Amino acid sequence: xMDSSSIxxxxxxxxxxxxxxxxxxxxxxxxxxxxxxxxxxxxVIERLxxxxxxxxxxxxxxxxxxxxxxxSNFTNPYYSHILxxxxxxxxxxxxxxxxxxxxxxxxxxxxxxxxxGKRADGTIFLSCSCxxxxxxxxxxxxxxxxxxxxxxxxxxxxxxxxxxxxxxxxVRHVRHLGHEKIAYxxxxxxxxxxxxxxxxxxxxxxxxxxxRGFKEDYVVGTPDYSYESGIAAAEKLLSLPxxxxxILCGSDMLAxxxxxxxxxxxxxxxxxxxxxxFDDVEYAKMFHPYITTIAQPCYDLGLTSMKxxxxxxxxxxxDNMHIVMPYELKVRESTAAV
Numbered sequence: 001x002m003d004s005s006s007i008x009x010x011x012x013x014x015x016x017x018x019x020x021x022x023x024x025x026x027x028x029x030x031x032x033x034x035x036x037x038x039x040x041x042x043x044v045i046e047r048l049x050x051x052x053x054x055x056x057x058x059x060x061x062x063x064x065x066x067x068x069x070x071x072s073n074f075t076n077p078y079y080s081h082i083l084x085x086x087x088x089x090x091x092x093x094x095x096x097x098x099x100x101x102x103x104x105x106x107x108x109x110x111x112x113x114x115x116x117g118k119r120a121d122g123t124i125f126l127s128c129s130c131x132x133x134x135x136x137x138x139x140x141x142x143x144x145x146x147x148x149x150x151x152x153x154x155x156x157x158x159x160x161x162x163x164x165x166x167x168x169x170x171v172r173h174v175r176h177l178g179h180e181k182i183a184y185x186x187x188x189x190x191x192x193x194x195x196x197x198x199x200x201x202x203x204x205x206x207x208x209x210x211x212r213g214f215k216e217d218y219v220v221g222t223p224d225y226s227y228e229s230g231i232a233a234a235e236k237l238l239s240l241p242x243x244x245x246x247i248l249c250g251s252d253m254l255a256x257x258x259x260x261x262x263x264x265x266x267x268x269x270x271x272x273x274x275x276x277x278f279d280d281v282e283y284a285k286m287f288h289p290y291i292t293t294i295a296q297p298c299y300d301l302g303l304t305s306m307k308x309x310x311x312x313x314x315x316x317x318x319d320n321m322h323i324v325m326p327y328e329l330k331v332r333e334s335t336a337a338v
Contacts, residue, residue, distance in 0.1 A: 008050075009024065009050070012041065012045055015044045015047075016037075018037060027045075064121050066095060066096050066119060066121060067086075067122050067124060068098050068124070069086060069100070069126065070107055070111070070124075070125050070126060070128070071083070071126040072101070073101065073127075077279075077282060078281055079126060079127075081281075081298035082126060082148065082305075083126075085299040085300060085301060085303035085304075086305060087302075089303045089307055089310075111138070112138075115138070115142045121313050122143035122144060122145070122309045122310075123144045124144070124147055124309055125144065125146050125149070126148055126149070127191070128146060128149050129190035130192050131151070132151040133152065133154070135154045135156070139155055140318070143313045143316075143317075143318060145157045145309045145312065147159045147160070147301055148160055155319075156319075157308045157312065157322075158320075158321070158322045159305045159308065160193070160301070160322070160323075161324065161325050161327040162324055162327065163192075163196040164197070165327075166200070166278075166294045167196070167201050167204070167294075168203065170276050170329070171201060171204035172204065173276070173292070174274055177246075178337050179274060179338055180245075181245045182201075182205050182245075182246045182247075183218040183247045183248070184218065184220070184247075184250075185220045186221065186251075187222050187223070187224055187250055187251075194250070197278075201248065202214050220233040220237060225251035225254055226257070227253050227256055230254035230258045230260070233249075233258060234247070234258040234261035234265075235261055237258075244273075245274065247273065248276045249275065249277050249278060250278050251278055252277035252278065252283050254277070255276060255277035255278075255284075255291050255334070259291075259334065262275070269334055270289060270334055270336035271336065274334065274335040275292075276291070276292045276294075277292070278293055279294065279295075279298070280293045280294065280328075284332075288333060289332070290332035290333045291332055292329075292330060292331050292333075296325075296327055304323060
């Protein structure tokens with residue numbers, strides 16, 4: 001008996017008394033093959049133990065079975081959960097993932113090299129900025145999806161939560177607890193989520209009969225989402241003559257830094273200061289007080305992005321659908337009434 005690894009498609013065709021093209025059609029699920037012939041070929045494939053060469057088949061079909069994922073920092077726990085969702089879905093459909101995580105790399109160069117060289121069938125962008133208009137040049141040529149962030153004016157699918165609404169809900173939460181002096185800490189970048197959250201904060205604190213209105217010195221921009229940046233922001237805000245009683249943060253790590261510095265300054269959380277985060281990563285419940293935050297469905301964001309990319313690959317075209325995933329306000333120990 002022949003070793004199954006040495007069985008070729010020609011062997012199958014000869015044994016089933018059909019052409020190689022017919023065997024190929026059966027393997028690819030082509031409906032042009034009659035049911036009787038397809039059954040005979042399938043029985044021969046099973047009896048001989050023929051294992052198709054996926055690389056060769058993909059090459060003939062013009063596919064790589066690889067998806068390109070661009071992300072600024074995959075060690076960030078927020079991105080890592082999205083990547084898990086993407087990779088699990090990709091594996092289900094037989095795709096491998098190539099992750100480009102070099103912050104300083106020319107993303108357009110990497111993208112065009114992979115896509116034009118047919119080394120990837122589609123791309124998921126996790127950290128494109130509003131100004132990445134170059135994406136628009138390729139929107140009609142290559143399957144792509146924007147996840148969590150989106151470039152201005154680029155008509156490709158976009159998967160995210162309602163960042164504006166989520167920030168408005170955080171403001172409503174602390175105002176319901178009686179807070180009027182509400183500060184905001186977030187990274188300074190050109191991301192759409194940053195723009196929408198800041199606008200949600202501005203609009204919410206300036207509304208209502210008891211609002212003090214927007215105060216510029218209550219807004220602190222940071223270079224990143226790190227714990228250290230949270231400490232520096234808290235130092236600035238909590239040293240103000242009229243310091244805030246609530247600080248809303250653009251990430252849970254920033255919130256941890258704010259709470260740490262507050263404790264060092266003798267300010268109790270949540271007794272004298274309420275603090276909120278964003279994303280609901282593991283750290284949010286690692287130390288007391290547990291952080292009140294917005295829980296993003298990170299894994300499902302990734303899963304949905306890969307599902308949408310698969311649709312675009314199969315159709316051979318993109319749409320401009322914006323899929324809004326649900327978020328949840330998690331009220332925990334870091335916020336309390338004034």
